[in-house]
Amino acid sequence: MADVIPIRIGVLGCAEIARKVSRAIQLAPNATLSAIASRSLDKAAAFARANRFPPDAKVYGSYEALLEDPDIDAVHMPLPTSLHLRWAVLAAQKKKHLLVEKPPAMNVAEFDKIVEACWDNGVQIMDGTMWLHHPRTHKMKEFLNDTERFGKPALVNSCFTLLADSDFLKNDIRVKPDLDGLGTLGDLGWYCINAILWAADYELPETVAALRAPVHNDAGVLLSCGASLHWRDGRIANFHTSFLSNLTMNLTVTGTKGTLHLTDFNIPQREDQASFTTLVNPKYNDLRTTWLSLPIEHTIETALPQETLMVEEFARLVAGIKRNGSKPDKTWPAISRKTQLVLDAVIASIENGFEPIEILG
Template identity: 35%
Template structure:
C-alpha cells in the first residue's frame, strides 16, 4: 500500500526549524512525528511553542485531519532508529552535519540538510554518496529553489529582445547583526560554523549564480574576506567573483555587518532582471521581479537616459501558506519520498548534485581567500 503521508523527524531545534515546522504542517502530505535535541526539555519546549501557533495534524484516508503531537526525544540516535520517521530535517550546526547525515542514511531516512551542507566538499561528497548507497534522497534547504518565481523568471531571461544573452550576475545578501551576535550566535563560532557569512549568506548568492547560468560550474573563482569576527576569525563580510567558460561572470557580497539587503541582478546584452528579495520574499501574496531595458538617446546637445521597466509577478505567498517556497520544498521532497524516486530537483539537475556544486564553489572561494584573492581554478 502506497503511503500518503511523509513522517518527519527534526534533528535540532534551531530557529529556522520553526519555519519548516509550519511548512510541514501546510504541505498537505507531511507531518512532524518527532523532534530530537540533546536536551529533551528543549525538544519539549520547541514542540510546545510551535504547536501553540501551528498545531500539527495527520490526515487519514478520508483526508480528515486529526490533531497529533510529535514525540520529544533527547537523543538523535533514538530518532533515527524510530520506525515512525521516514525523513529527517537536519538543522544542526555545519560542523556536526556530516556525522548525522551519514547516520540518517544508514538508518534509511531521507534527508533535507541545512546549508552549508558540510565543512568542505569531500565531506559533502561522502554524505551524498552515503545517501545514494542507502537509496534515500538528499537535498539542501535552499527554499528559493522551489519558488514558482524562478521558472517564470527563466522565461524572461529567454526573451532575446528584452534580455538577450546573459553576461553578468550580481547578488548581495546582508543583515546587520546586533551586539550580542558574536557572543551568543553559533554563526560567529568558528568551530561550529567555520564559513561564517559565506556559508550562511553567500551560499544563496553562489546558488543564484549557478541557477542563472544553468548550473554550469565556474572555471575559476576569486574571493576575499573583508572583515572577520574576533572569535576564531569567522568571516563576517565576504566578496567573491566567479568566471564561467561562456564569458559570463558573477559577483557577490555578503555580510553580517551591513543593512538588510537581498538583491539579485541578472544582466544580458539587451536588458537586465532585478529582484530585491531573492532569498526571502517581501511579505505579499505575489513574488515579483522587474525587467529593465533602459536606453540612452543622444541627439546633439540632448542626452536622455530613458527608463523602461516592466514588472512581473507570480501568485505565491511570501511565507507560511500552501503556495510559499518553503512549503513547496517540503511538499516536493515528501512527494519524492512517497513515490520512492529520490530525484526531486529545481530544474533538470539532481538536488544532491546542486548542493555539491555549491559546496565546491564555496571551498574554492575559501582557498582563494587564503591565497589573498588569487584566482582558483575548478574542474568543469
C-alpha cells in the first residue's frame, strides 16, 4: 500500500533533543531517518554513528545541502529558537514539511511568518511538543470532558522546574539571549502554558499577568518566572517554571466535581506506561478526620513512546498531503500559536510591571 512508504525525514542540527527525536523517527512505522545535517560534516557523521542512523542515511555538512535534497520529505528542526525563522522559512520554500522544536519561534510575529511560508508552499508544520501525543493525555482529556465526574473547569496549576548545574547556567543554549533566548519560559514554561491551554480546550485566556520576582541572568534571559491566566468566566490558571530548583513536573486541573493530578506530565516516568490520579466528589467522614473517597490511579499502557507517536502523527499528516492531496492540518499549528501568544503575554507583563496583558487571539 502506498501509505506505508515511510516519510523521509532529515534532521537539521545535532542538538541534544535531536537524539531523542532521531530514535523516535526510527521507531515510527510511517517515517524513516534519511539524513542529518550540521554546519560541520564531521559532527554530522559522528551524530549519525552515535545515534545509529540507517547506513543509507545521508550526511550533510550544511543545512542548505540537506534542504536541497529532493529525497527528503520533511525535516526535524532542533535548532536554537532564534534560528527557526530563517531556517523554517527556507525549509518551507524548499517544500520540506516541518517538525520544529518548541518554542517554534521567538514570538508570535515570527511564528506567523513561518506558518505563512508553510502555507504558501503547501507544507505541514507541527511543533515538537511530545506529551500531547501520549495516550494518557487523551485519557485525561476524557476525564476533563466528563461533566459528571469533572464538572466545570475552575483551576489549573502547573509547575515545571529543573535544577540547572553551573555548566548549564554558563553554557547551555537555553541561557543565551541570541540562541534560546526565551530561557526557562520557552523551555519548561512552554509545557506549562501548553498544558493549561490543553485543559482549557485551547480557549485563550482573557488576560495574562506575570508573577512578580522573575529571575533573569546577567544577559537578560529568564531563569525563573510564573504567571496567572484568567478567563472571562472566572477560570484561572497559575504556573511556575524555573531552572533553579529540583525537578518538579506537576499538573493539577480542578473542576467543580473532580480533580486531575499528575507529577510527570511532560515526560512520563516510564516509557511503556503512564499514570494520573483523579479524585471525584470526595467526602470526609462525619467528623472530617478521614477521607471516605481517595484519589484513583489510572495507568495507561503505550506500545510506542510519546515522541514516536508525535512523529507518527506528523508523518501521517505529511503522507496525506504528499499522497492524497490533503491540505496541511491547521489544528496543531493553531495550538502552537496560542501557546506562543500566551508566552509573549508573560514577557509583556514582566516588561510592563506585572500588569495584566489582554490576549487578542
